[in-house]
Amino acid sequence: MYEPATTEAFAEERLDLGHLKQHLGYFVRRLQITIFKDFIRELAPMRLRPAQYSVLLLIEANPGSSQAAIGRALGIERARLARLLHDLEERPWVERRSASSDGRSHALFLSREGVKALARSKKLAARHEAYTTQLLGAECRGALMQLLRTAGTRLNGPT
Amino acid sequence: MYEPATTEAFAEERLDLGHLKQHLGYFVRRLQITIFKDFIRELAPMRLRPAQYSVLLLIEANPGSSQAAIGRALGIERARLARLLHDLEERPWVERRSASSDGRSHALFLSREGVKALARSKKLAARHEAYTTQLLGAECRGALMQLLRTAGTRLNGPT
DNA sequence: ATGTAATGTTGTCATTGACAACAAAACGCG
DNA sequence: CGCGTTTTGTTGTCAATGACAACATTACAT
Numbered sequence A, B: 001m002y003e004p005a006t007t008e009a010f011a012e013e014r015l016d017l018g019h020l021k022q023h024l025g026y027f028v029r030r031l032q033i034t035i036f037k038d039f040i041r042e043l044a045p046m047r048l049r050p051a052q053y054s055v056l057l058l059i060e061a062n063p064g065s066s067q068a069a070i071g072r073a074l075g076i077e078r079a080r081l082a083r084l085l086h087d088l089e090e091r092p093w094v095e096r097r098s099a100s101s102d103g104r105s106h107a108l109f110l111s112r113e114g115v116k117a118l119a120r121s122k123k124l125a126a127r128h129e130a131y132t133t134q135l136l137g138a139e140c141r142g143a144l145m146q147l148l149r150t151a152g153t154r155l156n157g158p159t
Numbered sequence C: 001a002t003g004t005a006a007t008g009t010t011g012t013c014a015t016t017g018a019c020a021a022c023a024a025a026a027c028g029c030g
Numbered sequence D: 001c002g003c004g005t006t007t008t009g010t011t012g013t014c015a016a017t018g019a020c021a022a023c024a025t026t027a028c029a030t
Helices: A004-013 A018-022 A024-046 A050-061 A067-074 A078-090 A112-136 A138-156 B004-013 B018-022 B024-046 B050-061 B067-074 B078-090 B112-136 B138-156
Strands: A094-098 A106-110 B094-098 B106-110
Touching (some): A018 B050, A024 A050, A024 A112, A024 B024, A024 B050, A050 A067, A050 A078, A050 A094, A050 B018, A067 A078, A067 A106, A106 A112, A112 B024, A112 B138, A138 B024, A138 B138, B024 B112, B050 B078, B050 B094, B050 B106, B050 B112, B067 B078, B067 B106, B078 B094, B106 B112
Antiparallel strands (some): A094 A106, B094 B106
């Protein structure tokens, strides 16, 4: 009678999201998890997590920066960044030199190995970006990038 | 000469993101963190985390569902969902009845208190949505929602 | 009937975010 | 100059989360 088994099976397959469908944060979260899982899988050979990779990129783009500056730019808390840098310094991919102008802060630089490790990591990250871009489509990815950046500035101020 | 102090101060204020600017995942992550921080702050009076709230919404929309079905729909792992539901059952906002058709699975329902708690939580969540919508602008938020949903289906399949 | 798969539970570990306390150094202001 | 305040980096601790393994119970396939 009206194929009840099939109907029930389908109902169990795909649940209704209910009011969750109206929450922007839910979809942002799901997309972030999906993207990060692929990134983490791709960067696994370097044993590099997303936060570590972002710190390396910021040191590369701003050599000599202090931990406070890096942390502010990336939204990483002081305590967490200190431990994260301790790990990167032991590899050793990052050098912490005491800043000449400020005795408290450390000037951060990439070491020789750090530069090479970052170059290899960038290749893996490019594979990740190519994969997600292939799935999303270039125009969808571009529109998303544009919207996310404007959204970020509206919510957090200029980056 | 050329106001070097001002230039240096500005350089320290706003670091260059470098290659990070090309990574979609970075902007998705930052937006997700910002949105969730506001959501968590708004829902704090209910002592309800985003994952708990999403589970309540799914049980409301799909009463009698099994834990496996809820977990699959939300991307929450079995073990984590079991502990999460144990907490919601103790409040007590959720009831776990043994399913008649399957002796292994539990049929999930909202309790009376759960319905009331969810109603109050929805009001707080609406305040959160109103706040972010005000900052983003309705058209920006709508475009984001549209893009995120298509991106989710392209990366994870139909939801 | 028996091996296989699914469901829920518990245990354990790693990562992350958050907060407090602390020492050293810089800064502001009288 | 001196002194209280702020900044910077470090360590400790806790909660939330994701992941994985092991296990008992039940359903399923053949």
